[in-house]
Amino acid sequence: MPKVYLDSVSTTPVNPEILKTYEKLSADHYYNSDSLYDDGVTVYRLQEKARENIAELLKVKKDDLIFTSGASEANSLAIKGLALANPDRRHIISSIYEHSSVYNALEQLRRTAGYEITYLYPNAKGVIDPDKVKEALRDDTLLVSIMHVNNEIGSVNDIDTIKKVVKANSRAYFHTDTTQSLGKIAIDLKEVDLASFSAHKIHGLKGSGLLYKRQHIKIEPLISGGQQEYGLRGGTSNAPANIVLAKTIRLALAAQKSNYEHIGKLYDHCLSKLNDLTGITINSPAAGIKTIINFSTSIPSEVLLNALNLKGIMISSRSTCGSRINEPSRVLTSMGIADDRAVRISFDGDNRLEEIDYFIDALKEILQKYGRN
Amino acid sequence: MDGIKYDYIVCRYGELVLKGKNRKDFINRLYDNTRKALSAFPTLAYERNHDGIFIHLNEEDYCLVIDRLKDVFGYAHFSGAIRAARDLEDIKSQALSLAKRSIKKTFKVIAKRNDKSFPYSSDTINRETAKEILTNTDLKVDVHDPALKIYITVKNDRAYIMDDKVKGLGGYPVGINHKALVMMSGGIDSPVAAYLSMKRGLKVECIHFASMPYTSKQALDKVLKLARLVSYYQNDIIVHVVPFTDLQLAIYQHVDESYAITIMRRMMYRIADRLAKERRINVITNGESLGQVASQTPESLNVIGSVCDTLILRPLCMMDKTEIIDLSRKIGTYETSILPFEDCCTIFEPKAPITKPKADKCQYYEQRFDYEHLIEECLKHIESVKIVYDQNQDDEELF
Numbered sequence: 001m002p003k004v005y006l007d008s009v010s011t012t013p014v015n016p017e018i019l020k021t022y023e024k025l026s027a028d029h030y031y032n033s034d035s036l037y038d039d040g041v042t043v044y045r046l047q048e049k050a051r052e053n054i055a056e057l058l059k060v061k062k063d064d065l066i067f068t069s070g071a072s073e074a075n076s077l078a079i080k081g082l083a084l085a086n087p088d089r090r091h092i093i094s095s096i097y098e099h100s101s102v103y104n105a106l107e108q109l110r111r112t113a114g115y116e117i118t119y120l121y122p123n124a125k126g127v128i129d130p131d132k133v134k135e136a137l138r139d140d141t142l143l144v145s146i147m148h149v150n151n152e153i154g155s156v157n158d159i160d161t162i163k164k165v166v167k168a169n170s171r172a173y174f175h176t177d178t179t180q181s182l183g184k185i186a187i188d189l190k191e192v193d194l195a196s197f198s199a200h201k202i203h204g205l206k207g208s209g210l211l212y213k214r215q216h217i218k219i220e221p222l223i224s225g226g227q228q229e230y231g232l233r234g235g236t237s238n239a240p241a242n243i244v245l246a247k248t249i250r251l252a253l254a255a256q257k258s259n260y261e262h263i264g265k266l267y268d269h270c271l272s273k274l275n276d277l278t279g280i281t282i283n284s285p286a287a288g289i290k291t292i293i294n295f296s297t298s299i300p301s302e303v304l305l306n307a308l309n310l311k312g313i314m315i316s317s318r319s320t321c322g323s324r325i326n327e328p329s330r331v332l333t334s335m336g337i338a339d340d341r342a343v344r345i346s347f348d349g350d351n352r353l354e355e356i357d358y359f360i361d362a363l364k365e366i367l368q369k370y371g372r373n
Numbered sequence: 374m375d376g377i378k379y380d381y382i383v384c385r386y387g388e389l390v391l392k393g394k395n396r397k398d399f400i401n402r403l404y405d406n407t408r409k410a411l412s413a414f415p416t417l418a419y420e421r422n423h424d425g426i427f428i429h430l431n432e433e434d435y436c437l438v439i440d441r442l443k444d445v446f447g448y449a450h451f452s453g454a455i456r457a458a459r460d461l462e463d464i465k466s467q468a469l470s471l472a473k474r475s476i477k478k479t480f481k482v483i484a485k486r487n488d489k490s491f492p493y494s495s496d497t498i499n500r501e502t503a504k505e506i507l508t509n510t511d512l513k514v515d516v517h518d519p520a521l522k523i524y525i526t527v528k529n530d531r532a533y534i535m536d537d538k539v540k541g542l543g544g545y546p547v548g549i550n551h552k553a554l555v556m557m558s559g560g561i562d563s564p565v566a567a568y569l570s571m572k573r574g575l576k577v578e579c580i581h582f583a584s585m586p587y588t589s590k591q592a593l594d595k596v597l598k599l600a601r602l603v604s605y606y607q608n609d610i611i612v613h614v615v616p617f618t619d620l621q622l623a624i625y626q627h628v629d630e631s632y633a634i635t636i637m638r639r640m641m642y643r644i645a646d647r648l649a650k651e652r653r654i655n656v657i658t659n660g661e662s663l664g665q666v667a668s669q670t671p672e673s674l675n676v677i678g679s680v681c682d683t684l685i686l687r688p689l690c691m692m693d694k695t696e697i698i699d700l701s702r703k704i705g706t707y708e709t710s711i712l713p714f715e716d717c718c719t720i721f722e723p724k725a726p727i728t729k730p731k732a733d734k735c736q737y738y739e740q741r742f743d744y745e746h747l748i749e750e751c752l753k754h755i756e757s758v759k760i761v762y763d764q765n766q767d768d769e770e771l772f
Contacts, residue, residue: 307586370586370622 001312004355008201008348009151009180009292010316015203018248022205025240033239034228043239050246054210057249060189063215066229067242070209071179072101073222074196075145077211078175079105081219081232082143082194083115089142093118095128095157097331098147099177106145120146121334126155126285130165137165141172148187149180152331152344154284154292156185163191173217183252184260184291193217197249199241204248208241259349264290266347266356273360279371283337291348294332296341297363298371304343307366313359315345377474379435379453382428383535384442387449387543395549400426403447403546409608410445413763414438439539444606446572447549448541452524454533461493465505468523468534472506475536479515480506484525491527498525545574547607552576553656553686554649556641557612559596559714562660562689564706565697567603569688570658576607578654580645582617592714601760602706609761615644616754620747627742630723634668635730636738638677644751646681651752655684662689662697667726676730 005013014022025046033043048062055062068074079092079102094106096119109115118136120128128146137144144166149156159176166174175194178187183202189195189212199208213219225234267290274280274295283294297304301317308315317339332339345359386403404421411417411428417438420427430438435453442451457467472480484498493501502525506512512521524535553575555567567577581596597612604610620640628636645657661669668677678685689697701707 302589303586305586306589309590310585366586 002355002358004313004358006313006315006345006347006351006355006359008351009344009346011200011206012203012348013350014200014205015248015251018204018244018251021247022240022244025243029240029243033237034226043243046243047237047239050243053246054249057246057253058187058189058212060212061215063230064212066211066213066232067237067245068209068211068233069207069238070200071177071196071198072099072209074198074209074211075099075101075177076105077219077222077233078194078196078213079143079145080109080222082173082175082217083109083113084220085218086142089140090114091116091118091138091141093120093133093136093141093144093172095120095122095146096334097122097150097152098145099151099179102145102147102177103330122150122155125287126150126153126335127157128162130158130161133162134165134169137170137172139170141170143173143175145175145177147177147180149178149184149289149292150331151180151292152329153294153335154180154288154290156181156287156289159192160188167191180289180291182249183256184263184289185256199245199248202248202252204245204252205241208238208245208248210245255349260290262349263347263351266351266353267291267293269353270345270347270356270360273356277360277364277367279367283332283335283342292344292346294337294342294344296337297343297367298341299367300340301343303370304363304366307370308359308362311362313362315343317343377453377455377471377536379430380456381430381454381533382435382438382442383425383452383454383533384428384541385425385449385451385538387447387541388545399447399546399549402549403445406447406546406548406608407442407445410441411438413441442541443539444542446542446544446574446606447546449543450538450541452535452538454535457532457534459488459491459527459530459532461498461501464498464525464527464532464534465502468502468525469505469509471523471534471536472510472512472521475512475521477520478511478513479519480512480521480523481514481516481519482506482523482525484527486527488527488529490529498527542572544572547571547574548576550574551656552578552652552654553658554613554645554652554654555579556645556657556659557581557596557600558660559592559599559710560660561701561707561710562662562665562697564599564603564660564710565700565704566658566660566688567600568606568700568704568706570656570686571603571606575656575658577603577610577658578652579610579612580615580648581612582615582641582644584618584621585616587618587621589714595709595712595714597758597760598709599706601762602709603704604760604762606704608763609759612758612760613648614756614758615751616756617641617751620744620751623742623744623747628738631725631727632730632734632738633723634726635673635677635735638668638673639680639735639739640744640748642677642681642685643748646683647748647752648755649683656686657681657683658686658688660689660697661687662692662694665694667728670728672729673727676732676735679732 029043031040031043033047051065052062055065092106092115106117110117120132123129146157146162148159163174166172173193176192177196179198179201181187182197193214195212197210200206221232223234228237279298281296283296284292305317329339332342400421404426414433416431417433418429418431439451455467457464482499482502484495486495503514526533553570555577557563557579570577579600583593600610600612624633624636649657701710
């Protein structure tokens with residue numbers, strides 16, 4: 001039975017070249033990057049070189065980058081770290097369809113520290129209207145956090161306009177979660193104050209990520225510890241992972257254009273085939289990112305997932321981080337979509353057209369057998 | 374008892390002692406089961422006797438061996454034993470060393486001669502040994518309610534000395550009553566039914582009705598895990614997985630919702646019945662308990678069971694749910710049973726299942742579709758898996 005992986009939005013396989021580099025780094029450069037003997041200093045130097053390279057790739061300053069365990073930690077550090085350092089401003093604006101690592105950090109602030117959170121709802125095209133952001137801004141707004149690309153339906157927010165609106169109309173900081181856009185579409189960090197990045201969505205390592213934070217912005221660490229990461233994240237540096245992140249981002253950005261073109265072909269092909277089937281509703285907006293198609297069928301998503309799984313096809317019914325929680329999806333319900341029949345497929349540079357055909361054939365067969373009209 | 378290095382474990386037969394002419398079969402079966410259960414201890418040596426199985430520990434850890442033996446059906450109790458020469462002086466000194474390590478205050482010596490040519494009577498052995506212990510320890514004799522009982526057995530080539538008994542699991546050796554087919558759903562009840570079937574000497578095979586894709590692969594994995602857990606009591610187990618979806622869909626298409634569960638259960642019994650006959654299994658058992666759900670009222674059980682002429686035993690029928698849960702905790706299946714995966718009974722839960730179904734109504738609904746053909750298809754596509762308890766899980770090398 002073939003295995004067809006159409007869930008790259010959940011995670012991606014590690015690029016063998018990155019794995020090889022990581023193995024070499026782990027074996028040869030296991031020293032503590034804060035040790036003062038030569039071999040420790042070498043690790044430190046390599047890690048700082050990686051930081052420098054990443055800064056260059058993202059067109060930011062080296063000291064704006066903090067290595068984290070992934071985008072969830074980066075989101076948590078951006079939001080809660082900023083709140084801890086600025087206790088006098090207790091209003092935050094975000095969207096209702098952020099990743100759980102943003103949403104639950106905000107809810108924690110609301111529950112435990114009395115923060116007021118304004119959650120904006122996406123419009124019919126699945127995006128957050130910059131005018132709505134403008135309306136919500138207040139004197140005491142500390143932060144506006146809006147994700148770049150939504151991970152369940154694939155809508156792309158106009159963060160360039162939103163950041164300008166925030167800057168022109170308030171003194172609030174602007175944060176964006178770029179987990180689903182890095183390596184797929186352009187990210188312009190100019191005038192962005194904080195941004196979160198993940199390695200494992202671009203064929204890097206799990207447990208590796210990055211917070212971009214403009215150096216002058218004060219935040220408090222969530223993990224108290226030593227001098228690592230400017231004192232903002234304690235714990236011995238995960239140096240081999242941090243070092244290899246530079247190569248991960250470099251390879252992803254180098255292949256971005258050709259990969260995204262290929263993904264576009266998969267997307268167009270799949271979308272036209274899906275449109276040929278009866279009883280399918282496409283939930284993703286037309287102008288969304290081409291890595292994600294969210295659609296609904298006539299059978300419960302869990303049943304469809306099981307049936308596809310039996311044919312070796314791997315897809316998700318919602319954000320994978322919420323897959324074991326029996327609550328309706330915030331993202332889909334915010335768009336008025338019944339989430340119990342919606343599923344998400346996602347494409348990556350590795351996927352082939354034949355895999356899409358195999359998927360479509362399987363879907364057809366399953367709908368015929370179990371679909372009820 | 375702490376600090377004593379035992380040479381043997383004496384395993385006493387349970388209820389099977391009552392059985393006259395089949396005794397030899399019982400002993401042989403128990404002997405085989407015991408050896409399989411103790412396969413992790415290759416240096417053990419075994420002796421079959423008329424009153425028990427004698428295990429030579431040969432340096433194996435007494436506690437570990439006893440721990441495994443405690444879960445083998447067919448034994449009343451076990452005793453650790455130390456070896457002595459067939460010589461009164463040696464018997465006395467070994468019994469004394471055993472008594473010296475005891476923290477108890479009162480004792481009694483109970484001697485038995487299997488070899489009547491031994492020059493001292495049981496009574497003499499008792500008195501001589503007791504005298505030795507009385508003069509060399511602080512223990513006092515109490516013939517009515519001793520805290521420590523010291524058993525001495527004299528055989529024609531050796532003697533051995535045992536202290537307190539460890540209780541066995543009881544029941545019959547698994548397999549002595551041939552086989553049972555357990556309808557295994559993945560809930561709390563059916564693993565307990567499997568365990569109780571084994572207890573009465575039935576070697577269990579499982580039949581599971583899978584409704585993929587309405588149920589997930591994890592739901593099936595859960596059933597296989599439950600089967601593996603109960604297989605501990607019989608060393609290995611065969612699970613027959615029936616692809617049930619098409620038949621189930623046909624039921625929901627042709628049968629009124631209120632009768633759907635009743636008809637579904639009738640189909641399950643029909644399939645189990647055929648499989649049992651095919652595999653020469655004489656008993657079908659399951660976790661049905663009187664009154665627990667609509668399909669388990671007396672009327673339902675009657676109408677459902679009537680499609681099957683293989684003997685149906687329902688070991689949980691007269692038990693309370695709390696008793697069943699207690700047992701499932703005891704046998705270690707509860708935590709797995711309550712994992713939240715859909716099973717074939719919960720997936721199409723009708724709003725108002727009938728509690729007093731009528732046989733003629735069942736027949737009326739069943740005439741509406743060609744279920745015979747669908748049953749044939751189910752039987753044709755059964756996948757059977759053998760699970761051996763001790764087999765390592767595949768990903769163990771990662772950790």
